[in-house]
Amino acid sequence: MSTPAIARDPGLATERTALAWRRTAISAIASAALFTKVAAEGGIDWRPTGLLPLSAAVVMMLVAAIAMARSRSLHRGAHRGAHRGTGPLLLLVSAGVAAVGLAALAMVLTHS
Numbered sequence: 001m002s003t004p005a006i007a008r009d010p011g012l013a014t015e016r017t018a019l020a021w022r023r024t025a026i027s028a029i030a031s032a033a034l035f036t037k038v039a040a041e042g043g044i045d046w047r048p049t050g051l052l053p054l055s056a057a058v059v060m061m062l063v064a065a066i067a068m069a070r071s072r073s074l075h076r077g078a079h080r081g082a083h084r085g086t087g088p089l090l091l092l093v094s095a096g097v098a099a100v101g102l103a104a105l106a107m108v109l110t111h112s
Contacts, residue, residue: 018074024093025067031100032060038107056103059096066093 035057039050066089 014074014077018071021067021071021074025064025071028060028064028067032057032064035060035100052103052107056100059100063093063096 035053039053039057042050042053070089
C-alpha cells in the first residue's frame with residue numbers, strides 16, 4: 001500500500017527563509033547593543049578597546065538592515081526568479097560577520 005503524495009507548498013520554504021533573515025537581524029541588533037555597551041565601558045576613543053567594539057556595532061547594524069530588507073522582500077514575493085542578486089548580499093553579510101568575529105577575537109586577545 002502506497003502512501004498518498006503530500007502536496008508541497010513552495011511558499012513555506014520562502015517563509016522559513018524570511019524568518020531566518022529576521023532572526024539574523026534580531027541577533028545582529030542584540031550584538032550591536034552589546035558591542036556598544038563594551039565600547040562605552042572601555043571608553044570610546046581611538047584605542048582598540050573603544051574603536052573595535054564601536055566598529056563591530058556599526059557592522060552589525062548594517063547586517064541587521066540587510067537582513068530586514070531581505071526578509072521584507074521575501075515576504076513581498078520577490079523570491080521569484082533564480083535568486084538574482086543574493087550572491088553579493090550573502091557575501092556582504094558573511095564578510096561583515098567574519099569581520100565582527102575577528103574584532104571580538106582581537107578584543108579578547110588585547111584585553112587579557
